[in-house]
Structures are given as structure tokens and as C-alpha cells.
Amino acid sequence: MTLLVQPRRVNEPFSELALLLDFCFGDKAILFDLGDLSALSPREILRVSHVFVSHMHMDHFSGFDRLLGVSLYREKQVHIIGPPGLAAAVEAKLRAYTWNLLNEGSHDFTIFASDWTEEGFATAAAFRARRAFEREGWRNTSTRIPLDDPEFSVEAVTLDHGIPCLAFAFQEKLRVNVHRSRLDELGFPVGLWLTNAKRAVRRGADAATEFTPNAGRKVTLGELLRDRAMVCGHGQRIVYATDLAFHPENVTRLSNLARCADRLFIEAGFLEADRNLAAVKKHLTAAQAGAIARQAGAISAYPMHLSPRYLGRQDELRVEFEAGFLGGFESK
Numbered sequence: 001m002t003l004l005v006q007p008r009r010v011n012e013p014f015s016e017l018a019l020l021l022d023f024c025f026g027d028k029a030i031l032f033d034l035g036d037l038s039a040l041s042p043r044e045i046l047r048v049s050h051v052f053v054s055h056m057h058m059d060h061f062s063g064f065d066r067l068l069g070v071s072l073y074r075e076k077q078v079h080i081i082g083p084p085g086l087a088a089a090v091e092a093k094l095r096a097y098t099w100n101l102l103n104e105g106s107h108d109f110t111i112f113a114s115d116w117t118e119e120g121f122a123t124a125a126a127f128r129a130r131r132a133f134e135r136e137g138w139r140n141t142s143t144r145i146p147l148d149d150p151e152f153s154v155e156a157v158t159l160d161h162g163i164p165c166l167a168f169a170f171q172e173k174l175r176v177n178v179h180r181s182r183l184d185e186l187g188f189p190v191g192l193w194l195t196n197a198k199r200a201v202r203r204g205a206d207a208a209t210e211f212t213p214n215a216g217r218k219v220t221l222g223e224l225l226r227d228r229a230m231v232c233g234h235g236q237r238i239v240y241a242t243d244l245a246f247h248p249e250n251v252t253r254l255s256n257l258a259r260c261a262d263r264l265f266i267e268a269g270f271l272e273a274d275r276n277l278a279a280v281k282k283h284l285t286a287a288q289a290g291a292i293a294r295q296a297g298a299i300s301a302y303p304m305h306l307s308p309r310y311l312g313r314q315d316e317l318r319v320e321f322e323a324g325f326l327g328g329f330e331s332k
């Protein structure tokens with residue numbers, strides 16, 4: 001199976017949150033949340049083109065400084081997208097530092113910060129290193145979903161965490177599987193041409209598009225699909241949801257976003273014995289998180305954002321999460 005991205009939790013489950021979606025081909029990555037990034041190498045951080053922030057509680061946003069520090073002297077653009085207040089939060093972070101050494105001769109590092117609501121993008125701003133990160137007006141003209149690329153999209157819903165908190169879904173538009181045995185029978189080697197052919201399928205290229213697997217021998221996209229060297233299926237869906245109160249509206253909204261997700265990463269921080277505490281803090285218990293994953297029909301689900309009060313008791317949380325996911329828990 002050929003996947004467009006591989007998701008990876010940046011930190012262990014009791015630590016600050018960040019999920020890296022690393023593209024398997026090309027120099028590109030996406031981050032869901034911006035907690036502590038010290039476990040990422042500069043090279044990995046420099047691949048990040050888009051950051052989606054659920055909300056600006058510290059454990060979801062403190063990694064901004066490392067992103068800034070690594071990127072500052074690079075020719076790079078990064079988009080940061082979050083709930084209302086995100087652009088102001090980015091500006092406040094930037095205002096905390098002194099930038100007298102930046103000028104028009106500096107590297108062209110630019111941050112585009114956008115507030116997203118269910119109605120689409122609201123406030124947005126650009127901050128350029130060459131302008132000492134002065135706030136500049138900028139309009140995000142993307143559609144209602146936060147990001148729409150020819151090969152994938154990122155969708156969002158607003159959940160209630162006492163404040164608006166975004167959950168995200170990465171949707172690969174088309175999964176392209178290569179049948180290696182058919183390739184061998186046809187006498188085609190693997191290589192860069194195949195990567196380009198898969199990309200062409202995902203982007204909806206014309207069937208007559210030609211590739212050159214062997215010197216002097218061409219093949220069209222249509223022939224590769226007809227001969228079943230490449231087979232298309234539904235693209236993978238990766239959903240990320242954290243920091244939400246357990247009430248019917250949140251459950252319905254998240255279940256819809258996570259419907260049949262291949263992978264659901266979901267906060268599961270509290271034991272059932274402490275469900276009242278979880279409710280006060282507007283978080284899910286592990287069992288509630290598992291039950292939501294079950295209701296959504298997620299194919300696989302991964303508990304995350306465990307409360308440090310349970311350090312050393314991770315297995316108890318996992319047992320309750322599994323009970324919810326497998327149907328051994330009645331949500332009340």
C-alpha cells in the first residue's frame with residue numbers, strides 16, 4: 001500500500017501535543033498542534049508548510065518558539081491556522097522579541113497566520129522577517145475547508161472546550177496502490193517515474209499522460225491503470241481531536257468528522273473514576289474517547305494527551321479506552 005503521509009506523534013502521550021504528518025514523497029510535512037517540538041530535528045521542522053492549531057492553551061502552542069527559531073534565517077513560508085485569536089496570538093509571540101537586526105536584506109521567512117471559523121477564514125495577517133515581523137494585512141482566500149490541495153484536503157470542525165477548539169481531518173483524495181508483480185510482468189522498474197505517475201493519478205491527470213519507465217519505452221497513465229499496475233481506492237483519512245467536553249453536540253460533530261477514519265488520534269486523558277474532574281476541565285475520559293471512536297466507525301484509534309496525574313498508570317487508561325472502543329462502555 002502506498003500512503004501519501006505517515007502520521008507520527010512527536011512526544012510521548014503525557015507530554016505536550018503535536019502530530020507530524022510527514023509526506024512520504026517530496027519535502028513536505030504538516031503539523032497538527034504546536035506543543036513542544038524539541039523532539040523534531042531542524043530538518044523535519046523546515047519541511048513543515050502548514051501548522052493547524054486546535055487552540056492556544058500553552059501545551060498546544062508553546063512550540064511556536066522552536067518553529068520560529070529554526071526557520072528565522074531561511075527562505076521559507078509557513079501557514080499557521082487556528083481558531084479565532086490565532087493571528088493575534090502569533091503577533092503577541094513575535095512582539096516578545098527584539099528584531100532590530102532584521103531588515104530588507106534578511107532571509108525571506110514569512111508567517112501567514114489565519115483565524116478559521118465554520119464560516120471560513122476571518123482575520124488573517126502576514127509577518128515577514130524582512131519587515132521585522134510587523135503585522136501586514138493579508139487575506140486567506142481558501143475555501144471553507146482550511147486547506148484544499150490537488151492531492152489532499154484538511155477539514156476542520158469547531159468543538160467546545162469552554163473556548164472554541166478545532167479538530168482536524170486530513171483527507172487523501174485518492175489512494176494509489178502499485179501492484180509490484182504486475183509491474184514486473186510488464187517489465188517496468190520502480191523509480192521516480194512511478195512516483196510521478198501516482199501523483200498524476202491523484203491530481204486527476206489525463207489518461208494520455210506519458211511516462212518513460214525504460215529508456216526508449218513509454219507508457220500512458222491509462223495503460224498503467226488498465227493493466228492494473230496501479231489501482232485506485234479511497235484515500236486515507238487521519239483525524240486529530242483533542243480538548244473537548246463530553247456532551248452530545250461535541251460528540252455528534254466529532255463523530256461526523258471522524259466517520260470511518262483510518263486513524264483517529266483522540267485525547268483520552270482521564271480515568272472514569274475521575275469523570276467529574278474531566279468534565280470540569282472540559283476534557284474526555286479515556287472511555288468516552290473510545291466510545292466516540294466506536295460511534296464514528298474509526299478503523300483504528302490512538303489515545304493521546306494523557307493527564308500527568310496518571311504517570312505510570314498508562315495501562316489503566318488504555319484498558320478503559322479499549323473498553324469504550326470495543327463496546328464495553330455505555331456513555332451516559
Ligand SMILES: [Zn+2]
Nearest residue numbers: 055057161243
Ligand atoms: Zn486545552
